[in-house]
Amino acid sequence: MTRSIWIIVALMVPIGLMGMDEGTPKDTAAVRFIPVDLFVDSGATPLGAWQLEFTGHGDVELVGVEGGEHPAYKQPPHYDTEALMHDRVILAALNTTDTLPTGKTRVARLHLRVSGEPTFETTLIAAGDADGERIDATATAASGGIE
Amino acid sequence: MTKFVSIMKWTIVVGWTLTAAVLVVSCGAPTADSARQESTGPVTAETAGSVVAGAAVSPSVAVAGSQMSRRATLGVPLQWDPTNSDVDELLVIETNYASQAAEYRVGTVDRERADKQLARNMIAMDDVQACRQPPSGSDPVVPGCGTLTCIPVGVTNPDEYVPVPLDHTAVDADVSGFISRVQVTQQFTNPYNEKIEAVYVFPLPQDSAVSDFIMKIGDRTIRGIIREREEARRIYEEARSQGHVASLLQQERPNIFTQKVANIEPGKSIDIDITYFGALPYRNGGFEFVFPMVVGPRYNPPGSSDPIHAVPRGGAQYTTDGTAVSYLAPNERSGHDIDINLTLDAGVSIESLKSPTHAVTIDRTSPVAATVKLSPLDTIPNRDFVLRWEVAGEDLKTAMLTHTDERGGYFTLMLVPPAELAGLDRAPMEMVFVIDCSGSMRGEPLALARQAVKRALRSMQPGDTFQIIRFSQSAAQMAPQPLAATADNVAAGIRYLDALEAGGGTNMIYGIKSALAFNHDDTHVRSVVFMTDGYIGNEPDILGEIGRNLGDARIFSFGIGSSPNRYLLQRMADMGNGVASFIGQDNSAIDAMDEYFELVSHPALHDVTLDVGGGVSEVYPANIPDVFVGRPIFVSGRLGQDFDGDITITGLTGGEPLELDCEWTGHGDRPAIAQIWARTLIKDLSDRMIWSTEEGLQQKIQETALAYNLASAFTSFVAVDSSRVTEGEHGTTVHVPVPVPSGVRYDTTVGGTLVDSPTPPAPVPGDDHIDSTADAAGQTRGQAGG
Incomplete structure (x- = not known):
């Protein structure tokens, strides 16, 4: 657990207004709660660590952070509290086990309170492999859907 | 009939044959012999590889024996009323805790035979007529484990089970040195047929830094977000x-929190994980880990802002301000229970380790480490859990723990009083004993307070003076001025104490004003000794009075009972430049008072300063408190960038400078140190908010x-959880009712809302002055007797 994460800006992925799944309130001006899934794609390299910034433009508040789908990132990642004070959501997680995901992996789900028609963008700050070496990766976000 | 039934009942957690065998293997449950030892009080019985410590108050029982020769032993003195002698036969009932299933009638026991056994806090199941095994699979968790109750035959309405949406609280604690990390899991379940919102008011240690919050829905885990209070709401x-x-x-208070969980569907469960850090106090010769389990019923003087209401079950929804704590009536029980698991790494050899309040199993994994588990026979959350361990005196040294991250460096310093202090004598003292005589102190709490003050009066030295002040609705004092500690005056003081009775509300403000108001004799050191359970909702008024009018007095607060308001007691002592002690299950009145005299019998180390290489800043408490013999203190601060372990601590005692050595174990990854520093800063700012007019304090607390x-x-x-919308309206709000703390009477506290207001006690012979400003009619319906 002594590995460090390199702070680099790897990729910025802007996302426009995301399409809403069925079940989402149709009155987009009203306050509502929506999930947004965050993905990191590390290609064929096992994903050992990641750090990204999620930015919402408009009336957006973070109201919960959930883990991802792969067991390595099942636990909710920690968020940077000082960044949150400035309306920035910076998340990070690492895993040193042998079972790490490859390809496009959902690493977290954000629970958001929104109104109006906000837009979002995701910036990958850093990603690393199982040995702590920097790797190329991309980060994306998508609507999580509401049951 | 209800009262009669409550007197006639014993609640016993009983394990049947299979259970007993399981417990002996896995938990170190006591044998029949060790169980008998438990019944005598907080004793310790060695079993194979483990230790079981007896409980002092809570109804708990150990069971052992072969089939049909079981013996259930209460771990506590029974509340048996021998005046109810017209009952010939008792019905023995088992009710399943986990499932709250219907009662299972075990059989009957002859009253006369039961009396003899119950006087020894046990009941031999061989004496139970038609004794039967429980239905198969009556408890999916622990087969055959439930609650055993004895009630008079013919009574058809025993304790009423109250379904509540809180099943269980699990506490997992890791203690390293003097730092603890505790995770509390609250397991909410909806036992009703419609969707609910659960509201639970619960206590945590007053200095706990709650730093993580997790909501679990099935196998999904959602981390909560910290927000400004109104925004979060x-x-x-x-x-x-x-x-x-x-x-x-x-x-709601530094030691009272409200947990709300919305839209729990019928039959569904939601877990809440709360994590906090804290520095463990050292008192009574050892470190203490304290986990409070229930909020005591508070009294709110008329006009109180942000009150803490004590209301009967079902009454919480009618409160319109402040916070409402809902209490079970004496004949009501819920299935909510608690377990505690603690891992201790003391860092130095542990000389003794015990819980004076609960039955626990202890596994000493090494000379410096142990694991501790609350006995499954002692899981009713109605009093503070206390675990105490002593280390060798020479191993207790002033030490500094540090942590550095991208924000900078932090430290927490445990400052151990130097041995030189114990060799110095004290100056003559003016001791002012202030005794809470409100309704919640009726019975054992007042008896403990009386016992403690008597001990103090008999321990005073020639040249000392004393005063006794009592308060409830109003305040009165024994004499117009402090009396010399002569034999005659001490005898008069003891007579005054014997005449004290408890009743009415807790207008503590009159007590504290009286204690600080009268003229001070400059030739004596004034020591105000406060005896109270602290069951009030207007803590800021009391602390504000101390902050403004303390003068050169010191306040030594003594918390009385099984679940005192530790926040108030500790803050009174902190602001009063004294120390807090606790009397009850975990410490006798005599021991506590003897320790107090040891504390005040030597001058304190004062004007403490830190000189640290590389510099320190933002040290809190901002005014480093005086250090008394046997009472280490904690100080937190920020470190300069060039800190290299060079630490010099100096202070004054008896007018002479004194320098202390300090150990530093090197830089480490201890994020708890940063959290504890921030929590200490918030505590300091919060105290200043109470009595200072300084602006910007709230903003700084919020930002920190x-x-x-x-x-x-x-x-x-x-x-x-935004990913799912539950069906239907948000449902009914259900407040989780809790038992009144062990030893506290419902009828003089919460019951004040149901019956006529408690009557304040009559004047005591020898009262010099009754504070006429107090409104004896101030006790209103809806108020706890405090």
Whole structure:
């Protein structure tokens, strides 16, 4: 657990207004709660660590952070509290086990309170492999859907 | 009949044959012999590889024996009323705790035979006529384990089980040196047929830095977000109204929190994990880990802002301000229970380790380490859990723990009083004993206070003076001025104490004003000794009075009972430049008073300063408190960039400078140190908010709490599951009712809302002055007797 994460800006992925799944309130001006899934794609390299910034433009508040789908990132990642004070959501997680995901992996789900028609963008700050070496990766976000 | 039934009942957690065997293997449950030892009180019985310590108050029992020769032993003195002698036969009932299933009638026992056994806090199951095994699979968790109750035959309405939406609280603690990390899991379940919002008011240690909040829905885990208090509340209410599962953690006092969980569907469960850090106090010769389990019923003087109401079950929804704690009536029980698991790494050899309050199993894994588990026979959450361990005196040294991250360096210093202090004599003292005589002190609490003050009077030295002040609705004092500690005056003081009775509300403000108001004799050191359970809702008024009018007095607060308001007691002592002690299950009145005299019999180390290489800043408490013999203190601060372990601590005692050595174990990854520093800063700012007119304090508290992810008076945790909308309206709000603390009478506290207001005690012979400003009619319906 002594590995460090390199702070680099790897990729910025802007996302426009995301399409809403069925079940989402149709009155987009009203306050509502929506999930947004965050993905990191590390290609064929096992994903050992990641750090990204999620930015919402408009009336957006973070109201919960959930883990991802792969067991390595099942636990909710920690968020940077000082960044949150400035309306920035910076998340990070690492895993040193042998079972790490490859390809496009959902690493977290954000629970958001929104109104109006906000837009979002995701910036990958850093990603690393199982040995702590920097790797190329991309980060994306998508609507999580509401049951 | 209800009262009669409550007197006639014994609640016994009983294990049947299979259970007993399982417990002996896995938990070190006592044998029949060791169980008998338990019945004598807080004794320790060695079993194979483990230790079982007896409980002192709570109804708990150990069971052992072969089939049909079981013996259930209460771990506590029974509440048996011999005047109820017209009962010939008792019905023995088992009720399943886990499932709250219907009662299972075990059989009957002859009253005369039962009396003899119950006087020894046990009942031999061989004496139970038609004794039967429980139905197969009566408890999916622990087969055959439930609650055993004896009631008079013919009584058809025993304790009423109250379904509550809180099943269980699990506490997992890791202690390293003097730092603890505790995770509390609250397991909410909806036992009703419609959707509910659960509201639970619960205590945590007053200095705990709550820094993580997790909501679990099935196998999904959602981390809560720290937000400004009003913002978090708004988010929660919006989510609730839209049908999302959501949760909110609010701090009502530093030691009282409200947990709300919205949209729990019928039969569904939601877990809430709360994590906090803290520095463990050292008192009574050892370190203490304390976990409070229930909020005591508070009294709110008329006009109180932000009160803590004590209401009977079902009454919470009618309160319109402040916080309402809902209490079970004496004949009511819920299935909510608690377990505690603690891992201790003391860092130095542990000389002794025990819980004076609960039955525990202890596994000493090494000379410096142990694991401790609350006995499954002692899981009713109705009093503080206390675990105490002693280390060799020479191993207790002033030490500094540090942590550095991208924000900079932090430290927590445990400052151990130098041995030189014990060799110095004290100056003559003016001791002012202030005794809470309100309704919640009726019975054992007042008896303990009386016993402690008598001990103190008999321990005074020639040249000392004393005064006794009592308060409830109003305040009165024994004499117009402090009396010399002559034999005659001490005898008069003891007579005054014997005449004290408890009743009415807790207008503590009159007590503290009286104690600080009269003229001070400059030739004596004034020591105000406060005896109270602290069951009030207007803590800021009391602390504000101390902050403004303390003068050169010191305040030594003594918390009385099984679940005292430790926040108030500790803050009174902190602001009063004294120390807090606790009398009850975990410490006798005599021991506590003897320790107090040891504390005050030597001058304190004062004007303590830190000189640290590389510099320190933002040291809190801002005014480093005086250090008394046997009472280490904690100081937190920020480190300069060039800190290299060079630490010099100096202070004054008896007018002479004194330098202390300090150990530093090197830089480490201890994020708890940063959290504890932030929590200490918030505590310091909060205290200043009470009595200072300084501006910007709230803003600074809020910013600190948000930056360090801490719950505070102005920040709350909120979590929303946005990925699902539950069906239907948000449902009924259900307040989780809790038992009144062990030893506290419902009828003189919560019961004040149901029956006529408690009557304040009559004047005591020898009263010099009755404070006429107190409104004896101030006790209103809806108020706890305090």
